[in-house]
Structures are given as structure tokens and as C-alpha cells.
Amino acid sequence: MSTRVTSLAEAEAYVASVGLDVAALAVVVAEALGEDLGGRGVLAPGTGQGVDVTSVATIPADAVAHGEFVARRPGVVAGLPVAAYVVAVVLGSVVEPVGEFAVEVLAEEGDRVETGDVLLRVQGGTRGLLTAERVALNLLTLTSGVATATRAWVDALAGSGTRVRDTRKTTPGLRMLEKYAVRVGGGVNHRMSLADAALVKDNHVVAAGGVVPAYERVRAMFPDLWVQVEVTSAEQARDVVAAGATDLLLDNMSLAQMSEVVTELKGRAEFEASGGLTLASAASVAATGVDFIAVGAITHSAPILDIAMDLV
Known part of the structure; x- marks a missing residue:
């Protein structure tokens, strides 16, 4: 029609x-x-x-x-x-x-x-x-x-239950349109801006003196906001989930590391894989049980x- x-x-x-x-x-x-x-x-x-x-x-x-x-x-x-x-x-x-x-x-x-x-x-x-x-x-x-780039990832993840999610690596001034296109392609949007959700990254961890203090400070100041925490090891993941975090970004972890974290903490948090991912590796990453795969390339390099x- x-x-x-x-x-x-x-x-x-x-x-x-x-x-x-x-x-x-x-x-x-x-x-x-x-x-x-x-x-x-x-x-x-x-x-x-x-x-x-x-x-x-x-x-x-x-x-x-x-x-x-x-x-x-x-x-x-x-x-x-x-x-x-x-x-x-x-x-x-x-x-x-x-x-x-x-x-x-x-x-x-x-x-x-x-x-x-x-x-x-x-x-x-x-x-x-x-x-x-x-x-x-x-x-x-x-x-x-x-949308075409996003659909390629959606197809690569088909049947796994894992979804592709975008990042803020967008063209200045065109984020709204690029994130819309991700949705049209079958992907999921991450936060639109720095103000509508919190993502505790490695530099925040360094500045705050640890992953748990960084998470706790965000949660204390913005108790109603969605907070995701980037972790690079199973130890960090255990510590911050014990502190109350329910959404983890597994950054540049090996397949074995991701599997370990997801297996141990599944049911207590959601998991997003990030860093160095390719279409060829998508199915293997999804097999670790992560809920999302973060792909900056679907916007910044499409x-x-x-x-x-x-x-x-």
C-alpha cells in the first residue's frame, strides 16, 4: 500500500x-x-x-x-x-x-x-x-x-536471542536519524544522550577510584536512571553486581571470559558485549549468552x- x-x-x-x-x-x-x-x-x-x-x-x-x-x-x-x-x-x-x-x-x-x-x-x-x-x-x-548494516547483524544473530544495539558513535547532528535507522533495521537503541542514562566507563572507574565507587556515586545522585557499568574482568563483574548493578557492558572480553561471567551472574544482570566484534564472530559471541552486542560500526562506518x- x-x-x-x-x-x-x-x-x-x-x-x-x-x-x-x-x-x-x-x-x-x-x-x-x-x-x-x-x-x-x-x-x-x-x-x-x-x-x-x-x-x-x-x-x-x-x-x-x-x-x-x-x-x-x-x-x-x-x-x-x-x-x-x-x-x-x-x-x-x-x-x-x-x-x-x-x-x-x-x-x-x-x-x-x-x-x-x-x-x-x-x-x-x-x-x-x-x-x-x-x-x-x-x-x-x-x-x-x-538500516542495511544493522540488518546484516540482525541476520547474523538470528535465532540466538541476542540483539544488536547501537552506540553514541553517530554523525554529529544526525543521531536521531541514525538511531531511527537502527530501529528500522531491527536493532535496539542504547541511550540517546549523556543525560538520559548513565554508562560507567573505564575513565569514570579510574576517576572514582574503582568500579563499585563509581557505580554507587551514580546511583546515589540519580536513583531513578538506568545505569550500565563497563567491566573488563569477572572480578569487576562480581563486585559491581554485588553492589546492586543490573546491567553490565563486557568490554573486550574473550569468549571464555564472557561465558564465565554470564553463567555465574545470569538472572542477576543483563549483559552486553562490546569491543572488536565482527559479523563473522557474532554467532560465537551470542553463544556466550549475552543479551546484546554493541556495534558502533552500524552508525559510524555504515x-x-x-x-x-x-x-x-
Whole structure:
């Protein structure tokens, strides 16, 4: 079943329907369009807004075109509402003259797509479509790349009960979209920011004088927050669980070490493996019984999914 967007309000509703914050996305898109139009954000007509000089010079203002967003490689698609929103912002408010437009979304978030699949069809002013093209594609190819990378880990862990979880190793300013793409790909989000959950890492342990003092200080100041504690040995794991910790990050442990910790402490804490993990080792790590595998690469190193817009 396709989704049709013919106004900015419909685009905003589509974005909200997949759980994305419309106001936060508006900031991201405004900044991205500002990069392309020679100013920060989307500037109102008459305030110094730049234009797509090539399109303005070569295309009549009243020209109308049809375009298709086409997958150039197989993968998992994510960010279709974002692309539709970009088109709606540009054709609905940024370019002059503002006219009618339509975006028909032909895929669903999380779909596996093949080379040649048409993901969206767009119709509207030619200048506007070409102005929106790059920002829409930059965000769509990025989020689809993250979803594709995440799905590869989900597939590698299939049947194990272990889930792949992201990190804060995200592109500055695009964390919301990258973490959304992880969810679309079947992964699980870790904390969004430093403020909404605590993670006691090795440097906190050094600064506090030990893993237990570090954990206890966090728990005392923020008694209602979720707290995860990074440990590097079975001894640290035993000590901090005895102090009340219920979520451990097993950092750079061998398979044998992880198995020892999970076997001894299962039922008293959840466990997340981290450090030097690969798709090839995913099943072996999952076999230790950990609940999650932390993979920074699904955001910081995911290649884009090649998608293009063709006028037809």
C-alpha cells in the first residue's frame, strides 16, 4: 500500500507516524538546505536566500517534471518519510513559485529492496525537484545504509536471542536519524544522550577510584536512571553486581571470559558485549549468552545505500 503526500502538513504527519520528532527533523533539514542554498536554515524570500543557480538558469519557472527515486544497489530502505518531507519543504515553501506537488511512496520502512526498485515517485516544479534532490538523497541514502548494516547483524544473530544495539558513535547532528535507522533495521537503541542514562566507563572507574565507587556515586545522585557499568574482568563483574548493578557492558572480553561471567551472574544482570566484534564472530559471541552486542560500526562506518533520483 502506497503513501501519498501532497502538502507539508501531510509530510509532517507521515514523519510523526514512524516515531520521528517533526520539530527536530525540521532543524536538520533546514540546516541541510541552508548548506545548499547559501545560508543557515530555510530563509524566507527576500531575506537573502540563495537559489540553485543552475536550475534557475536552465529551467523555466513554470516547468513541471516527474521523478523517481530508484535503488541502485540491494539493501534495506529507511528514511522514506524524511525524503518526502524534504520534497514537501522545498516545493511547498522554499522555491518560487510555490505550486502543487505530490510524493508517492512505493515502499515501506524496513523493506529489503533490489537494484532498480522505485522507492518514491515525485511530481512538481522542476526547479524545486532538483533543489530538493541532493538533501533528500543525502538523508535517505545515509539512513538506508545504517538500516542495511544493522540488518546484516540482525541476520547474523538470528535465532540466538541476542540483539544488536547501537552506540553514541553517530554523525554529529544526525543521531536521531541514525538511531531511527537502527530501529528500522531491527536493532535496539542504547541511550540517546549523556543525560538520559548513565554508562560507567573505564575513565569514570579510574576517576572514582574503582568500579563499585563509581557505580554507587551514580546511583546515589540519580536513583531513578538506568545505569550500565563497563567491566573488563569477572572480578569487576562480581563486585559491581554485588553492589546492586543490573546491567553490565563486557568490554573486550574473550569468549571464555564472557561465558564465565554470564553463567555465574545470569538472572542477576543483563549483559552486553562490546569491543572488536565482527559479523563473522557474532554467532560465537551470542553463544556466550549475552543479551546484546554493541556495534558502533552500524552508525559510524555504515556505507550509504546507493539511491538516485531520475527525471522520467
